[in-house]
Every structure is written in C-alpha cells, then in structure tokens.
Amino acid sequence: MKLRQWQREALTTYHEALENGRNSLLWEACPGAGKTTAGLMLARMQLQNGRMGIGNGSRRIVAVVPTRHLKSQWAESAVRHGIHLDHNYAGGRLSPGYNGIAITYQQLAQDPSYYGRVAGGATVLLDEVHHAGLAIDGEEHPAWGGAVATLSQDASFTLALSGTAFRSDDCMIPFLHYEDGISQPDYAYTYGRAVADGVCRPVTFINYGGEVSYRDSEGVEVISDLDDWYFSNIGRRLSVALDPAAGWIQKILTDANTMLTGLRLDQPDAAGLVVCRSQEHAHQVAELLADTTGKQPVVVVSDDASASRQIANFTNGRDRWIVACNMVSEGVDIPRLRVGVYATTISTRLYFRQFVGRIIRKTAGNGRQMAYCYLPVDPRLAPLAREIEEEAKHFLSNRAMSNDVPQEQPEPEPIELEQPAETAVEEVEQTEGAEPIFRILGGRNRGAVGLITNGRQLALLPDVDTNQQAIRQMVEVDELPEEPEEDPLTLAEQRQELGRQIKSLVATVSRETGQPFSFIYNNLNQRQRVQSQTECTVGQLRTRVEILTRQMN
Numbered sequence: 001m002k003l004r005q006w007q008r009e010a011l012t013t014y015h016e017a018l019e020n021g022r023n024s025l026l027w028e029a030c031p032g033a034g035k036t037t038a039g040l041m042l043a044r045m046q047l048q049n050g051r052m053g054i055g056n057g058s059r060r061i062v063a064v065v066p067t068r069h070l071k072s073q074w075a076e077s078a079v080r081h082g083i084h085l086d087h088n089y090a091g092g093r094l095s096p097g098y099n100g101i102a103i104t105y106q107q108l109a110q111d112p113s114y115y116g117r118v119a120g121g122a123t124v125l126l127d128e129v130h131h132a133g134l135a136i137d138g139e140e141h142p143a144w145g146g147a148v149a150t151l152s153q154d155a156s157f158t159l160a161l162s163g164t165a166f167r168s169d170d171c172m173i174p175f176l177h178y179e180d181g182i183s184q185p186d187y188a189y190t191y192g193r194a195v196a197d198g199v200c201r202p203v204t205f206i207n208y209g210g211e212v213s214y215r216d217s218e219g220v221e222v223i224s225d226l227d228d229w230y231f232s233n234i235g236r237r238l239s240v241a242l243d244p245a246a247g248w249i250q251k252i253l254t255d256a257n258t259m260l261t262g263l264r265l266d267q268p269d270a271a272g273l274v275v276c277r278s279q280e281h282a283h284q285v286a287e288l289l290a291d292t293t294g295k296q297p298v299v300v301v302s303d304d305a306s307a308s309r310q311i312a313n314f315t316n317g318r319d320r321w322i323v324a325c326n327m328v329s330e331g332v333d334i335p336r337l338r339v340g341v342y343a344t345t346i347s348t349r350l351y352f353r354q355f356v357g358r359i360i361r362k363t364a365g366n367g368r369q370m371a372y373c374y375l376p377v378d379p380r381l382a383p384l385a386r387e388i389e390e391e392a393k394h395f396l397s398n399r400a401m402s403n404d405v406p407q408e409q410p411e412p413e414p415i416e417l418e419q420p421a422e423t424a425v426e427e428v429e430q431t432e433g434a435e436p437i438f439r440i441l442g443g444r445n446r447g448a449v450g451l452i453t454n455g456r457q458l459a460l461l462p463d464v465d466t467n468q469q470a471i472r473q474m475v476e477v478d479e480l481p482e483e484p485e486e487d488p489l490t491l492a493e494q495r496q497e498l499g500r501q502i503k504s505l506v507a508t509v510s511r512e513t514g515q516p517f518s519f520i521y522n523n524l525n526q527r528q529r530v531q532s533q534t535e536c537t538v539g540q541l542r543t544r545v546e547i548l549t550r551q552m553n
Helices: 005-019 033-054 068-079 105-108 112-118 145-151 193-198 234-242 249-266 278-294 306-317 349-356 382-399 419-433 468-475 493-511 517-528 538-552
Strands: 024-029 061-065 099-103 123-126 157-162 177-179 182-184 186-191 202-215 221-226 270-277 298-300 321-324 337-343 371-376 439-453 457-458
Touching: 005 024, 005 033, 005 186, 024 033, 024 193, 033 061, 033 068, 061 068, 061 145, 061 202, 061 457, 068 099, 068 182, 099 105, 105 112, 105 145, 112 145, 145 337, 177 270, 202 382, 202 468, 221 419, 234 439, 249 278, 249 337, 249 371, 249 439, 249 468, 278 321, 306 468, 337 349, 337 538, 349 382, 349 419, 382 439, 439 468, 493 517, 493 538, 517 538
Parallel strands: 024 157, 024 186, 061 099, 061 123, 123 157, 202 371, 270 321, 270 337, 298 321, 337 371
Antiparallel strands: 177 182, 202 221, 202 439, 439 457
C-alpha cells in the first residue's frame, strides 16, 4: 500500500521504539490525514512479527474507539489491510478467522479487568485517546482513563492515536509524555504541514462585530459591544448575540450562505455547517437558514434516532447546509464542507479545533479550496484562530522551498455519533444559556470587521466593501492594498512619517481627554487586533491616523 510521507515517518518511530525496547507510542495527526491507515499498518507489522516470532510481535489486535459506529468503520478499514476485527464482540472465545476485536471505551470501562486479560500479549490501538482521562486527586474522571491503563498493562504494544492530543480539563492522557504540563507525542503531523502537503485546505476566519442589549436579573439594562475586550460578562453577551431573538445572528448566516453560493459556482456540491449551542438553538437557527435559502437545512441532534442516516445522506448528497449540536464534530468526514459558522458559546481550544477540522478536509480538484469560518468577535476565540493560521503559515513558508508536494487525497475518517464523555463539562457550558436569567432586548450586527487569513490579521473598516465576493478576492490575492503606487516614499519612510503623525495625534488626544498615552495606544491595538503598533501594516497605520483625527473632531 502506498503511504504518505508522514505515515512513513511515523512508522520509523515504531521501528525505533522496538529497537529501544519501548512498547507504546503516541501519534498525533490532524483530521483527514489518515490516522487509521497508519495505525493499521503498524498493527499489520505486529501481526507479521508475531507469526515470525520476532520481538514483541502479537497474534491479536484490540482496537478501542469512542463510539459504536466507529467500531464498524475500523473493522471495514482493517479488511483493506488483511486484518479482520470482530466489531460485534461481546465476550468469550474469539470466532475463527478474526485477528482481533473492536470495542468502545464505554465497553472497556464496564469490565476493564476482563478486557485487560483479552489484551494480554496483543497489540492495542487506542483511537482518539484524548477521550481517556486519568485520575485527578485520586479519583478517575472519567473512568475511561483508568480502564485504558488496565487494558494495556500486559499488551505487547500500544499505539495511541489522536487528532487533538490534549483535553479541556486537567486530566492526563495515558501514554503521553508531559513536559511542563504540555503533552509531547512521539510523532506529530500538524495542520500546517497538511496544508503545505495539499492534504488539507487553508482556512480564513471572518470575524463579525456589533452590539447587544439585555436586561439583567436586577432589571438593569446593559448594552455591550462584542468588540469590548474589557467587558466582564463575555459569555453572556455572546449568548445574547447567538440567540435568534436578538436579531444579530441573521446577518452572519446570510453572508455565509452568500459565500457558499459563490463557492458552488466552482464546486457545485460545496456545503456549509453551523454548530449550535443546544438542540433547541439548532432548530431555531435552522428556521433562520430556511428563511434565508428557501429550503430547510438538515438538522442532526443526539435525540434524533435517524441522525446517523441523515449525516450519511448529507455526506453523499448535494444539500447546502447541515445544522448540528455536538453531532458533527470529531471524526465526521464530509469533505464537501467549505463554510462553517461557529454559533456556540463553547470556547475551549479542543472543541474549536475539532470544529475547524470539519471544513478543512480537501477534495480532489476544485483549485485552491479555501475554507471559510464565520464567527463572532470574541477575545477567547481570536487567539485560537490565530494559532491555527500561524501554524499553517509556518509550514507553507517552509514548503515554498521544496517541490515535494504529495498528491494523495485524504483518507475518509469515520463518523462520530455520540458525545464523548470528555466533553461533559463543555455540555454544561452550552446549556447554561438555554434558560437565561436575563431578558434579551436586541442586537445590531455591524458585519465583517476583520479577517484572520494566511497567518495574519486584516482589519475591515466600515467604508470598505465587505460583501462576500470582495472578501474572497481579498483572500485569494493574499493582500489588501496598503499604499498608492504613485507614492514616491519607500515603505520605511512611509512608516516613519505615519509614526510621527500618530505620536502627535496621541499627544493631542491625551491632552483633550486626560487619557494616558498607554491607554490610547492599547485601545488602538485592540481595535485593530494587533499586539503593538510595530505589527501594523502601512494601511493600518493610516487607519490609526483617521481614527485619532475623528476623536479630535
């Protein structure tokens, strides 16, 4: 079987582990990279070594996955590698012809001692191992972590796989090496490298601003700008903005749908995903999308027994939108998804990266295939988006120096149908706003106020055309016009002159308002999404001059 470069590199760490007497590894690879194939190749080598009596090879495979549906997916993938896994195993002697079993973490947790005996001398494959957290203060939370440790105690070799080898709580993950509290996988294939290799799409984040108003439990009317980083109740104002009753979310849905329409000119089956904060919210947002598009979108929630079939039909169909709450997250493979709307109050790094993973899986053809993620301006989400962009930028810069770009397409990943136990804490965050103790008064959406793309931020001013076609063009040319071509000054001279103007204007504003210089500069930095003025482009420096001039008038 032809392997991708990263899979060959990962298997090298397996051979090194055998040479050094190690019997466990963690491989971390981004969604769509082909973790299943890599894991099964290792299992195949272990079976071959077992038949030949070499080293710590094995005669049996035990694959552990988060959900029932993934058991059958792993069994189907294993057949292509000459491995037969019993995904209906319920105990007892393994039926003739099988090389091993596929079970869920939940099955394992029900009787870890039994499955520990089954796994004695076997090769254990732990899919999405971040679901298995170890003990905190002597108590297991959840039970999966301790069960996994028991399972692998007498295994001949254990391979842990994950797309996001970290957790939102403080639980440690089995078989991970930690340095200063940060997990250190034995091999990592990042999103940035996957983009550079042509395995995943690059993604542009489009931030939407505005203001919301509500009356709190004490009857006080509160008006808050989504762009106000100093406001304390960030979660509450986001809850208000995402509630259809406020009127704020309609604009972001309309623009996302317009973007999708443009993408479908080049890719007729391109689709969009909206992830919502609760099941009730998902149905409400679906109604708004139906009003916008004229067609009811597909809605998948955990209470719907037909959710699995709906996801499969959507994957293979041509519907425009799918709306979900915790159903279309980790493990769902719908490569035609190109547009995502982040309409949930969950702000953890794990959940955000899982969501982004749904829209970055590349399909054959269709050019560059940029993905677009629409989200509210939020101080908790912006760093997560920048982290993803910087990762992609780093590897794209390196790849520009090499012509070694593999052409293989990503292997489909299995569908995740059940909410992992690991995200139970996050569910609480979602449902807290379902029955607010405050009254929503309204909201105003100012539209797109900024982009995070190609490893940098672009500010969108009110007088800039921010329709979706213009945004696509800005992203495709990879730059905004910063200075007129006829300007005779060099770039350094322009920056120096603008810096002098800004310094003078800041001094004037400070005298008139009594605000310290640092406060004025900090406000400008936050408004333009930069850490300091030195990060500003020439265009952003000119914008600072305009902002300060308006403050003086």
